[in-house]
Amino acid sequence: MESLRSRNLEAANLRRQNLASHILTAPALLWLLLFFLVPYLIVLIYSFLTPDIYDIRFIFSLEAYRQVSAGTYLKPFFLSFRLAVFTTLACLVLGFPVAYLIARARERVQNTLLVMIIIPFWTNLIIRIFSWRIFLASEGVLNDVLLRLHLICSPLEIMRTDFAVILVMVYVYLPYMILPLYSVLQKLDFTLLHAAMDLGANEVKAFFRITLPLAMEGIFAGSLLVFIPALGAYLIPQLVGNQQSLYVGQVITYKIKNIPRNWPMASALSFTLLLLVALLLFLMYLAWRRRVLTKRGEYE
Amino acid sequence: MADIRLENLSKDFDGFLAVDDVNLTIRSGELFSFLGPSGCGKTTLLRMIAGFEIPRGGRIMIGDQDISELPPYKRPVNTIFQNYSLFPHMTVYDNVAFALRIRKSPKSQIRDQVRNMLALVKMGDQAQKYPAQISGGQKQRIAIARALINNPKVLLLDEPLAALDLKLRQHMLIELMNIHDAVGITFIYVTHDQGEAMSISDRVAVMENGRIVQHGPPDDIYERPASIFSAYFIGETNLITGEVMGIEDEYVQLRCPMGNGEFFEIDSTVHFAPTLGRQLTVSLRPEKIAISRSKPRAQEDFNILRGTIEDILYLGTHTQYIVKVGELRFRVFSQHKRVYFDEKALDWEEPVWLFWHDTDSWLIDEVPESGSPSLSHDVTNVYQRWVKRQQSNGI
Numbered sequence: 259m260e261s262l263r264s265r266n267l268e269a270a271n272l273r274r275q276n277l278a279s280h281i282l283t284a285p286a287l288l289w290l291l292l293f294f295l296v297p298y299l300i301v302l303i304y305s306f307l308t309p310d311i312y313d314i315r316f317i318f319s320l321e322a323y324r325q326v327s328a329g330t331y332l333k334p335f336f337l338s339f340r341l342a343v344f345t346t347l348a349c350l351v352l353g354f355p356v357a358y359l360i361a362r363a364r365e366r367v368q369n370t371l372l373v374m375i376i377i378p379f380w381t382n383l384i385i386r387i388f389s390w391r392i393f394l395a396s397e398g399v400l401n402d403v404l405l406r407l408h409l410i411c412s413p414l415e416i417m418r419t420d421f422a423v424i425l426v427m428v429y430v431y432l433p434y435m436i437l438p439l440y441s442v443l444q445k446l447d448f449t450l451l452h453a454a455m456d457l458g459a460n461e462v463k464a465f466f467r468i469t470l471p472l473a474m475e476g477i478f479a480g481s482l483l484v485f486i487p488a489l490g491a492y493l494i495p496q497l498v499g500n501q502q503s504l505y506v507g508q509v510i511t512y513k514i515k516n517i518p519r520n521w522p523m524a525s526a527l528s529f530t531l532l533l534l535v536a537l538l539l540f541l542m543y544l545a546w547r548r549r550v551l552t553k554r555g556e557y558e
Numbered sequence: 559m560a561d562i563r564l565e566n567l568s569k570d571f572d573g574f575l576a577v578d579d580v581n582l583t584i585r586s587g588e589l590f591s592f593l594g595p596s597g598c599g600k601t602t603l604l605r606m607i608a609g610f611e612i613p614r615g616g617r618i619m620i621g622d623q624d625i626s627e628l629p630p631y632k633r634p635v636n637t638i639f640q641n642y643s644l645f646p647h648m649t650v651y652d653n654v655a656f657a658l659r660i661r662k663s664p665k666s667q668i669r670d671q672v673r674n675m676l677a678l679v680k681m682g683d684q685a686q687k688y689p690a691q692i693s694g695g696q697k698q699r700i701a702i703a704r705a706l707i708n709n710p711k712v713l714l715l716d717e718p719l720a721a722l723d724l725k726l727r728q729h730m731l732i733e734l735m736n737i738h739d740a741v742g743i744t745f746i747y748v749t750h751d752q753g754e755a756m757s758i759s760d761r762v763a764v765m766e767n768g769r770i771v772q773h774g775p776p777d778d779i780y781e782r783p784a785s786i787f788s789a790y791f792i793g794e795t796n797l798i799t800g801e802v803m804g805i806e807d808e809y810v811q812l813r814c815p816m817g818n819g820e821f822f823e824i825d826s827t828v829h830f831a832p833t834l835g836r837q838l839t840v841s842l843r844p845e846k847i848a849i850s851r852s853k854p855r856a857q858e859d860f861n862i863l864r865g866t867i868e869d870i871l872y873l874g875t876h877t878q879y880i881v882k883v884g885e886l887r888f889r890v891f892s893q894h895k896r897v898y899f900d901e902k903a904l905d906w907e908e909p910v911w912l913f914w915h916d917t918d919s920w921l922i923d924e925v926p927e928s929g930s931p932s933l934s935h936d937v938t939n940v941y942q943r944w945v946k947r948q949q950s951n952g953i
Contacts, residue, residue: 450643457660457705457708459656459660460629
């Protein structure tokens with residue numbers, strides 16, 4: 259009897275806790291449902307409809323996906339993918355040493371440095387991109403200085419190139435890489451590096467066998483934070499890139515902005531981009547799981 | 559096999575001398591401890607041997623090789639770190655295999671050696687677990703296996719038991735001694751726990767302010783402390799200051815003020831040559847003193863004092879009495895045995911006799927500085943007060 263009663267009490271407690279957690283998470287769930295899932299469903303539905311000059315006709319069509327799979331938009335996808343890979347790699351290579359140095363600095367210095375990383379966020383993104391335009395332009399600050407120093411004889415054409423796009427992308431997204439890297443490196447126990455060196459590893463080996471694997475979480479998080487937005491980048495290619503190489507984000511925008519409008523095409527491209535990201539995440543998950551599994555296999 | 563020689567070794571941090579001109583030879587195969595309070599320089603000394611600190615002056619020799627400037631990964635030395643520093647992203651197996659993989663040993667050899675090492679530390683069945691999944695004592699064993707697989711000439715242990723609870727600490731201490739016997743290499747052990755150092759070591763070096771104040775076998779340091787610091791830091795002791803009144807062969811007679819204008823006399827054997835009138839300190843271990851209600855029969859080679867019990871602290875294995883003689887307080891340990899001097903237990907405020915053999919008082923050619931430990935400022939803590947109140951209330 260006693261145990262039955264306590265079990266009932268336990269169950270009641272559990273129910274109460276569940277109810278409380280449901281109530282607390284409801285607003286966020288509702289928000290996601292209304293403003294994330296429902297719009298995405300609309301995008302998905304639109305991608306299977308027929309375009310009209312200004313609007314859309316509710317007639318089922320696979321035309322948009324036929325064009326995507328026929329490779330009509332291969333170049334924008336390739337450009338966007340290349341941009342995302344280059345930006346992520348550059349941010350990783352440039353961001354890691356910075357994050358490492360901040361993590362190893364004294365606590366007060368750490369805070370100052372972190373604020374310095376975050377300060378650019380206080381300025382509007384468009385203003386920062388326009389500053390780059392002024393800086394990189396053929397009669398801009400950079401060329402002016404280089405010409406005066408006689409390091410070059412004619413202005414470098416950097417503006418409106420793919421290189422300029424990557425440059426500004428790296429500039430904008432670097433903090434998104436540094437912050438997650440910092441947060442894992444800051445928790446890293448640096449005596450582990452001493453232990454590795456004590457066991458015969460020099461600085462380079464200690465880095466690759468201890469620091470890097472233990473920073474993996476931050477590398478993944480930072481890479482996702484940079485890679486995914488870079489894949490759909492619109493603003494930066496639009497403002498510093500050229501019209502010969504259009505990125506997926508730009509193509510999607512034009513499909514909606516230019517007349518005749520093509521809502522289904524824009525939707526199909528968006529959805530394809532989403533599928534690509536999902537596929538990538540899935541592959542990463544598989545790779546990670548395989549690593550863990552083969553590790554276990556070694557001893558059995 | 560090679561001895562380790564520390565020659566004029568010193569190290570400073572921003573002008574603060576952490577290790578000050580240390581000269582010492584640690585014999586091959588020895589289990590040697592550095593013992594001292596925190597900040598005495600013992601860990602810095604160990605880190606210099608490991609290669610994590612570069613000495614400011616002097617040399618560290620292993621046999622004929624000067625290792626003072628070598629990076630840690632080129633030294634024939636391995637370390638057990640204070641919190642083990644196991645690699646959290648590797649299994650127990652991978653942790654132990656780490657050094658061999660760095661050296662690119664063949665796979666089959668790695669497997670065999672790791673198995674042997676795990677067997678040595680009795681962790682063979684835990685190979686696939688991650689450090690987060692094993693207990694503190696097990697982590698300790700893995701840290702030992704991971705270091706020993708590298709075949710070091712010297713194993714450095716930096717307060718290796720500090721994170722374990724008492725029972726486990728005692729168990730691991732014996733385990734460490736067994737492992738030391740099994741592998742036969744030099745162990746250098748750093749601790750602030752005098753009990754650990756005494757029980758495990760072949761020899762102990764006591765450190766204070768970056769210097770070695772005394773080194774030798776544990777019983778030597780306990781029974782024959784060279785300075786007031788050694789005497790006070792290791793074990794408990796009574797320190798009594800007095801003036802040399804007479805010298806006869808190896809015996810010295812001291813006249814000691816009781817603090818209330820009166821004096822008593824202490825006879826002691828002596829191991830150096832004092833002069834008449836010199837101020838010396840007697841170190842008298844609490845367990846050497848006998849305590850009794852009845853006056854002992856007068857004996858030639860005994861010191862006998864009369865005092866009053868001020869505090870009694872029951873400690874299970876023994877009872878600690880604080881006995882007031884004049885203004886001085888003596889700490890006395892007495893074990894609980896039926897065959898003892900008194901039928902009825904001694905009580906608070908009771909007048910008692912203290913006596914000990916002349917050879918049990920040890921003379922130190924030093925006088926306590928003001929502020930340093932001596933009999934007049936002795937501890938009487940809150941707990942003792944509380945016990946006393948309970949007893950006087952008849953509970």
